[in-house]
Structures are given as C-alpha cells and as structure tokens.
Amino acid sequence: MSNSKPVLSSSLGRKLIMSLTGIFLCTFLIVHLIGNLQLFKNDEGYAFNNYAYFMTHFTPIKVVSYLLYASIVIHAVYALVLSIRNKAARPVNYAQFDGKANSTWNSRNMGILGTVLLVFIATHMQNFWWKYHNDQVPYIEYQTDLATGNTTSRVLEASEFNDYQVTVDNDVETVKARDLYKQVDFAFQNPLVVGFYVLAMAALAFHLIHGFKSAFQTIGVSHKKYVPIIEFIGVWGFGVIIPIGFALMPLYFYFIK
Known part of the structure; x- marks a missing residue:
C-alpha cells in the first residue's frame, strides 16, 4: 500500500x-x-x-x-x-542528436x-x-403503423412535449422525443x-x-x-x-x- x-x-x-x-x-x-x-x-x-x-x-x-x-x-x-x-x-536541445530521425511526426x-x-x-x-x-x-413525434411498418413524423411544439414517450393505440405506435x-x-x-x-x-x-x-x-x-x-x-x-x-x-x- x-x-x-x-x-x-x-x-x-x-x-x-x-x-x-x-x-x-x-x-x-x-x-x-x-x-x-x-x-x-x-x-x-x-x-x-x-x-x-x-x-x-x-x-x-x-x-x-x-x-x-x-x-x-x-x-x-x-x-x-x-x-x-x-x-x-x-531544457537544452542535444547538439549532436536529431530527435526527428528517430521519431514520427505524430509522436513529436x-x-x-x-x-x-x-x-x-x-x-x-x-x-x-x-x-x-x-x-x-x-421535438418530434413519430407514428408507426404496426401493420405496415410505415412511419410518419411531425414537428412538435414545446407545449406538446413533456418527456420521451412511447404509446400504442389501435396498432399505431407513437413516439415523442427530443x-x-x-x-x-x-x-x-x-x-x-x-x-x-x-x-x-x-x-x-x-x-x-x-x-x-x-x-x-x-x-x-x-x-x-x-x-x-x-x-x-x-x-x-x-x-x-x-x-x-x-x-x-x-x-x-x-x-x-
């Protein structure tokens, strides 16, 4: 220790x-x-x-x-x-040594x-x-038709958004997100x-x-x-x-x- x-x-x-x-x-x-x-x-x-x-x-x-x-x-x-x-x-560079000859550009x-x-x-x-x-x-809202897999989106106003949310209603998944x-x-x-x-x-x-x-x-x-x-x-x-x-x-x- x-x-x-x-x-x-x-x-x-x-x-x-x-x-x-x-x-x-x-x-x-x-x-x-x-x-x-x-x-x-x-x-x-x-x-x-x-x-x-x-x-x-x-x-x-x-x-x-x-x-x-x-x-x-x-x-x-x-x-x-x-x-x-x-x-x-x-503190002082070596007089007879070139560091560049022994190192790559990115290492220097x-x-x-x-x-x-x-x-x-x-x-x-x-x-x-x-x-x-x-x-x-x-903010944005996605609506996905679970039967077809098609997704549409629309911009949300601040008043329409509270937090990330996923809901399903009538085979339609709705996602609200930042x-x-x-x-x-x-x-x-x-x-x-x-x-x-x-x-x-x-x-x-x-x-x-x-x-x-x-x-x-x-x-x-x-x-x-x-x-x-x-x-x-x-x-x-x-x-x-x-x-x-x-x-x-x-x-x-x-x-x-």
Whole structure:
C-alpha cells in the first residue's frame, strides 16, 4: 500500500494511467461510431433519436459515461504533466542528436494533436450533449403503423412535449422525443463547423496511430507475435476507419442531406 503513491506519481505510472484511459477511450470510439451510424438512415431521425434517448437514460450507460468524462480529463491532465516534465528534463536541445530521425511526426506533435481534440470535444459537447440535456433541441413525434411498418413524423411544439414517450393505440405506435437528429442537421449546415470536424478527425487519426501502439507497449504487450496485429489495428482501425467514419457524418449532412 505504501508503494502505490510513488508508482502512480512516477513517469512510468503516469504513462500507465494514460495508456489505460486511452485504451478505454478507444473502446468508446467504437461504440460511439456504431451508434452514430444511425444518422445515415433515411428515417427522419427515428432510429438515431431513440438511440440518443437510450444512451442518456439507461443507467449502466450513464455510469460508463461518467467514467468516460473522468478518463478524458485524466488522460489530458497526465499528458500535460508528462509533456512539462519531459521538457524540464531536457531544457537544452542535444547538439549532436536529431530527435526527428528517430521519431514520427505524430509522436513529436501529440500535444498539438491532443489540444485540437480537446477543443473538438468541448465544441461537440456544447453543440449536442449540452443542448440535448438542457432542452435546447426541437421535438418530434413519430407514428408507426404496426401493420405496415410505415412511419410518419411531425414537428412538435414545446407545449406538446413533456418527456420521451412511447404509446400504442389501435396498432399505431407513437413516439415523442427530443429531435437531436434535427440539431445535428442544423449544426452541420455551417461550413466552419463541418471543416473543423473534419480537421479534428484528421488530428484524431494521427493521434491514434501513435497512441494506440504506444499504449500497448506501455502496459507490456510487446511480443513479436502481437505487435504486428496491434500496429495493423492501430493504423487501419483507429487511424483510418474510425476517423473517416466520423468525418463522413458532417460531410453527409452538408453535401447530401
């Protein structure tokens, strides 16, 4: 017990915490992307708005959300502390050593990439999470004929909406919900917002290509049998597929929707 504090406050301990929180955040990105794919459905936001309600009201998901927020803060704080301490340990550049020859561009600029992502997270939360939880998004009603599966929708006035509600009457299912889908559509009509989201996803790609591999190295997964697999997942999964998937959403709403 007496040794726990020195370990966690050491450089290795900080890197370990950063690695574990980083891997957790990577897991969240997978789940978040899968859920947000509902945005591409041509159903006036029916699937996405139901998904948004589930993600914000299902108790186990809410608990995981708080862990997510804590992980983002801890990851960012420890990254800042490590950067400051590393610079303090090398106040003068080596005269006969060029660090660039032994490191990648993204590994040298993780601080910049991380800062872009922090600004993105704050912007993203303000545009969607904050407005959704503070009743600043439109309202919508869906009516589905259970016999045919056909769904129609109409905009609700504030006076018509009390809370998320699902009722069935005469084989017609009625769903009243906050229309986060409409808020997404509205936000992504702004070219500056779209451009910033795409830029942030490029930063995410470079950040994850280096960070994913480094996280597993820090926790001790360095066997030659697994390293190529980790590098493949880091580059193609987290460095290509996930950032492109997220970037396609604002582009879809701006250019196609």
